Amino acid sequence: MTTDAHTATALQETTELRLQVAGMSCASCVAGIETAVGGLPGVASVTVNLATGTALVGYRPGVTTPAQIKHTIRDLGYEAAEKLEGVAALDREREARQREIRRQAAWMLVAWPLALIVMVGTFQEIWVFPTFVPAWMGHRYFLFALTTPIVLGPGLQFFVNSFRGLRHGVTDMNLLYATGIGAAYLIAVINTFWPAAGFGGPEATFYEAAALLTAFIILGRYLEALTRGRASEAIRKLMRLQPKTARVWRAGAEVEVPADEVEVGELVTVRPGEQVPVDGILMQGYSAVDQSMLTGESMPVDKRVGDQVIGGTLNKTGAFQFEATKVGRDTALAQIIKLVEDAQASKAPIQKLADLVAGRFIFWVHVLSLAVFLFWFFLGYARFFDPATRLMLTPYGLGEIGVFGFAMLISVAVLVISCPCAVGMATPSAMMAGTGKAAEHGILFKSADAIESSSKLTTLVFDKTGTLTRGEPSVTDIRPAPAWTESDLLALAATVETNSEHPLGEAIVRGARDRGLSGAASGATADIAGFAALPGLGVEAQVNGRGILLGNRRLMQERRVSLGPLEREAEALELDGKTVMFIASDGLAAGLIAVADTLKEHSADAVRILHQLGLETVMITGDNRRTAEAIGRQVGLDRVLAEVLPEDKAREVQALQERGRRVAMVGDGINDAPALAQADVGMAIGTGTDVAKETGHVILIKDDLRDVVSAIEVARATMGKVRQNLFWAFIYNTITIPFAAGLLYPWSRQVVSPELAAFLMAISSLTVTMNTTLLKRFVPSPRKPDRVVKPPQTLAPVAGGAP
Amino acid sequence: MHGSQRTVRLAGLLGLAVAGASAALFIVAAGAESHTGVARYGGAAWVFLLAWIITMPVLAPWLKGRARG
Numbered sequence: 015m016t017t018d019a020h021t022a023t024a025l026q027e028t029t030e031l032r033l034q035v036a037g038m039s040c041a042s043c044v045a046g047i048e049t050a051v052g053g054l055p056g057v058a059s060v061t062v063n064l065a066t067g068t069a070l071v072g073y074r075p076g077v078t079t080p081a082q083i084k085h086t087i088r089d090l091g092y093e094a095a096e097k098l099e100g101v102a103a104l105d106r107e108r109e110a111r112q113r114e115i116r117r118q119a120a121w122m123l124v125a126w127p128l129a130l131i132v133m134v135g136t137f138q139e140i141w142v143f144p145t146f147v148p149a150w151m152g153h154r155y156f157l158f159a160l161t162t163p164i165v166l167g168p169g170l171q172f173f174v175n176s177f178r179g180l181r182h183g184v185t186d187m188n189l190l191y192a193t194g195i196g197a198a199y200l201i202a203v204i205n206t207f208w209p210a211a212g213f214g215g216p217e218a219t220f221y222e223a224a225a226l227l228t229a230f231i232i233l234g235r236y237l238e239a240l241t242r243g244r245a246s247e248a249i250r251k252l253m254r255l256q257p258k259t260a261r262v263w264r265a266g267a268e269v270e271v272p273a274d275e276v277e278v279g280e281l282v283t284v285r286p287g288e289q290v291p292v293d294g295i296l297m298q299g300y301s302a303v304d305q306s307m308l309t310g311e312s313m314p315v316d317k318r319v320g321d322q323v324i325g326g327t328l329n330k331t332g333a334f335q336f337e338a339t340k341v342g343r344d345t346a347l348a349q350i351i352k353l354v355e356d357a358q359a360s361k362a363p364i365q366k367l368a369d370l371v372a373g374r375f376i377f378w379v380h381v382l383s384l385a386v387f388l389f390w391f392f393l394g395y396a397r398f399f400d401p402a403t404r405l406m407l408t409p410y411g412l413g414e415i416g417v418f419g420f421a422m423l424i425s426v427a428v429l430v431i432s433c434p435c436a437v438g439m440a441t442p443s444a445m446m447a448g449t450g451k452a453a454e455h456g457i458l459f460k461s462a463d464a465i466e467s468s469s470k471l472t473t474l475v476f477d478k479t480g481t482l483t484r485g486e487p488s489v490t491d492i493r494p495a496p497a498w499t500e501s502d503l504l505a506l507a508a509t510v511e512t513n514s515e516h517p518l519g520e521a522i523v524r525g526a527r528d529r530g531l532s533g534a535a536s537g538a539t540a541d542i543a544g545f546a547a548l549p550g551l552g553v554e555a556q557v558n559g560r561g562i563l564l565g566n567r568r569l570m571q572e573r574r575v576s577l578g579p580l581e582r583e584a585e586a587l588e589l590d591g592k593t594v595m596f597i598a599s600d601g602l603a604a605g606l607i608a609v610a611d612t613l614k615e616h617s618a619d620a621v622r623i624l625h626q627l628g629l630e631t632v633m634i635t636g637d638n639r640r641t642a643e644a645i646g647r648q649v650g651l652d653r654v655l656a657e658v659l660p661e662d663k664a665r666e667v668q669a670l671q672e673r674g675r676r677v678a679m680v681g682d683g684i685n686d687a688p689a690l691a692q693a694d695v696g697m698a699i700g701t702g703t704d705v706a707k708e709t710g711h712v713i714l715i716k717d718d719l720r721d722v723v724s725a726i727e728v729a730r731a732t733m734g735k736v737r738q739n740l741f742w743a744f745i746y747n748t749i750t751i752p753f754a755a756g757l758l759y760p761w762s763r764q765v766v767s768p769e770l771a772a773f774l775m776a777i778s779s780l781t782v783t784m785n786t787t788l789l790k791r792f793v794p795s796p797r798k799p800d801r802v803v804k805p806p807q808t809l810a811p812v813a814g815g816a817p
Numbered sequence: 818m819h820g821s822q823r824t825v826r827l828a829g830l831l832g833l834a835v836a837g838a839s840a841a842l843f844i845v846a847a848g849a850e851s852h853t854g855v856a857r858y859g860g861a862a863w864v865f866l867l868a869w870i871i872t873m874p875v876l877a878p879w880l881k882g883r884a885r886g
Contacts, residue, residue, distance in 0.1 A: 180873060377874060380871045384864065387867070388843075416855070417856050418856035422860075422863055
């Protein structure tokens with residue numbers, strides 16, 4: 015490659031920059047940053063998330079630099095710093111949020127007492143106020159003295175930020191606030207010092223409008239800062255789980271080291287009551303480990319030698335040693351934190367639409383404000399103005415206000431009342447609460463998009479082996495010939511298969527152990543000789559001097575073993591999809607053992623609830639039709655797609671999509687990856703392969719199919735909350751804009767004051783905040799304590815082998 | 818100053834021109850209806866401000882698009 019070609023390639027390659035952005039307050043701030051940064055040369059993509067206070071920028075390093083990007087954001091009036099990871103990020107984020115909360119709280123302490131005094135002073139001559147409010151409190155110079163520090167103190171941030179935005183060609187909410195506050199204050203000052211100027215005279219000073227407008231906006235900002243902090247609580251909880259220290263064996267001695275210094279392959283000791291510091295495989299000891307913090311499982315899980323332990327979980331009973339297999343960023347907990355962070359930083363399509371609407375809203379609000387001003391200036395005032403006009407919901411009159419003052423008052427009210435501040439928080443706050451709620455139950459949505467798609471599903475497609483079934487065959491039936499017992503037959507078969515690596519042989523050995531025939535299964539008491547595997551047929555061996563055959567019907571036919579009545583029994587079992595193995599001793603049939611894959615504990619229960627949710631359920635498998643249909647009947651599936659080659663699974667999903675279905679694929683294996691990617695939502699079971707987890711849009715940490723139900727219910731609840739929030743965010747604006755624009759004025763003779771407009775705006779933010787908080791109470795139906803869970807189905811007839 | 822900033826500045830100047838023209842038009846229209854000086858010039862200032870705020874974000878992306886060809 016030539017130097018030019020290298021340079022061209024370097025310029026094309028984009029790098030990701032994650033920034034923590036502080037000081038954003040609404041959707042227009044998001045739009046402003048996205049417009050300004052997106053306009054920089056070399057910036058390929060920008061995604062700003064208001065709720066997490068993050069920006070994800072894709073840029074070409076040769077063209078622009080992180081410093082330029084940060085400078086552009088800071089120039090707009092926001093704080094921008096590269097996002098740290100882990101505890102450092104947590105600390106910085108908390109520090110920035112607390113700084114913002116403290117700042118707005120301090121401004122509230124300035125704005126609210128002064129604004130209330132200004133309000134009382136303004137109404138000094140009205141109602142009962144003259145009896146206890148001295149006249150001097152209503153004097154315009156006194157009101158000017160109190161309002162000026164409000165406008166130039168707490169209110170100054172809006173003027174500074176809107177100026178910074180305008181320098182980059184960006185109009186945002188700050189501009190709405192600045193024009194609203196500035197106009198009200200300016201009219202009041204003019205009427206104070208130049209009362210004959212024609213703005214309504216000394217009786218129409220509007221100081222309380224500027225003061226209360228500022229106070230309400232500051233209150234809204236304060237509430238939003240509090241909400242953002244609460245919404246990221248899920249990540250904070252997960253980060254708190256990260257253990258600080260670990261006991262590691264180094265140079266023959268146990269030493270305590272920071273958990274992030276543990277290396278792969280090191281032996282780690284965990285005592286009762288301690289947290290497991292990193293991921294690993296248990297090498298010595300036995301214990302019960304509480305994994306509820308990561309998986310939501312209510313009961314501690316038994317851990318034996320060879321079992322996997324997860325960092326961040328709590329060791330309950332015994333001490334054990336394990337070998338570290340994943341450390342630092344690779345641990346399951348670190349991956350979960352990253353997934354939740356990524357999901358919360360991403361944008362759902364509905365949020366992109368809301369941001370777009372909010373961004374455009376600012377423009378159209380100014381257009382409307384101008385149109386309203388021109389109408390009332392040139393037409394409305396002359397035709398409809400009545401000196402008895404009052405401000406809505408107040409006893410305060412406008413007096414002899416001039417045409418300019420009147421038109422401008424309405425124009426400012428339109429500006430303030432139209433402000434879609436709550437829109438910015440409506441979607442991300444619900445999404446964050448939803449992803450956090452899901453994570454509590456061991457369900458990880460990789461993006462906000464996945465939540466939105468999961469809420470719209472119509473069809474669930476399940477992989478069979480490892481998803482609906484355990485994926486390992488078990489002994490289901492033992493039929494001994496006369497003179498044999500079930501135990502003798504199983505013990506003999508297990509003895510022959512002791513060292514077998516065949517899945518069916520392993521199932522027999524496991525079956526013998528489970529029935530307490532461990533001595534026979536281990537072969538400890540038997541004399542085995544002449545073991546031979548017969549490909550496609552079975553095995554043969556000499557056990558205690560007897561010639562034993564264990565295999566299929568063909569093996570028995572080749573060795574001329576008469577099966578007698580066992581033949582009919584075998585056919586009946588095979589009709590149920592079970593795999594039958596015959597056993598012969600010294601040329602005589604001793605019995606048969608049937609083996610089949612078994613259903614997972616909650617498969618049927620999960621499918622039943624999915625039907626209650628109105629979803630269609632389909633199973634897709636490479637197994638033969640008879641076997642597939644047998645399991646389909648047991649689980650209660652609507653449809654079974656059998657004999658589907660792994661490479662055709664994605665095509666089947668696509669075929670469903672082409673028929674208008676919104677499909678989720680639930681799978682665990684490498685062969686499910688294309689179908690998981692093809693589906694509208696790919697749900698990977700956490701116990702499955704890494705490939706499935708990487709491809710899936712949703713990860714179910716536990717091996718429990720009821721989490722599919724929980725995932726869909728959480729997604730539906732979240733999207734319901736998003737829609738409610740958007741309704742509450744827009745409804746105030748939609749209903750009140752015509753009032754503010756003076757549509758009813760000719761009949762009502764009342765106008766909306768700017769402070770009433772600001773109050774409605776703050777109510778809108780408060781409603782959205784409260785509504786999102788309600789999502790914390792949501793419990794998916796499988797997790798409800800009063801839910802009656804049907805007893806697990808014991809055995810499902812499935813032939814082993816096919817995935 | 819890179820290209821993007823130049824474009825924004827140009828948009829700002831063009832926006833000022835459009836806003837100035839709008840304000841001038843307002844003064845003429847208000848004068849024709851014999852409004853007071855305060856109403857005429859105060860209104861013109863408000864129209865100027867709103868017109869500038871409206872035109873800036875329209876002109877900036879348009880000019881950026883033209884600059885990119």
